[in-house]
Amino acid sequence: MFSPEGPSLRELAVQALSSVERGYDLLAPKFDHTPYRTPESVLDAVAAALAPLGPFGAGLDLCCGTGAGVDVLARVCRDSVTGLDFSAGMLAVARERTRPPGPAVSWVRADARALPFGPAFDLTVSFGAFGHFLPRELPGLFAQVYSVLRPGGCFAFPVVAPPRPGSAGYWALLGFDAAMRVRNALWRPPFVMYYRTFRLGHVGRELARAGFRVELHALPGFGRRPDGSPRVRLVVARRPARALSGGDGLRPPPAG
Structure with missing residues (x-):
């Protein structure tokens, strides 16, 4: 699973027994050499799917880690890009990465559950971070994202079919989540990372409740499952230009 440049078993064990913030501070220098980093194929597919939905001005990468999502935003945003994370170690690595010319990039250390912005963004993305939020935290998280988007702005993230x-x-994901629950029952501080709690139906309902209009876009490069459903979808939740009278739930993208 890991390249020779990745973390050792001992380093992973120390991370797993730390808090989420401290664990990622420790992992940061080697994070890009682990399978936890979002693959380039997913990043490229999301950038290609977002391009025709723009143009976008300012972009925010929520829980940016070492900045892979910032590179996606730089391809589709014209004015500025912001990466936000609560791990100082991950942000330090992100700042050191060399990036091609593009919009101005800034980095902010903050908790996604208490965003330090007004409605300043046209596009917010997030990659691989939602396992760090318990289901009961999603309403507050989505309300925060809604609050920092300008009217008509989008919140977009990929979701892999279970x-x-x-x-x-x-069984691998079930075993991981079970082990994590045992670890958190026996050890403090907790390390919240669950793979099976972020369910598309529940997510769609909470996004709609927060005021978003939600569309699902298949990412065709990843194929379909035997039942015909996409293996990977892009969730696009748009803050309406005007307030809605009620949630609309999940819907396919409009024709054309």
């Missing part, structure tokens, strides 16, 4: 029940992937 593995088929009974498959090796299903």
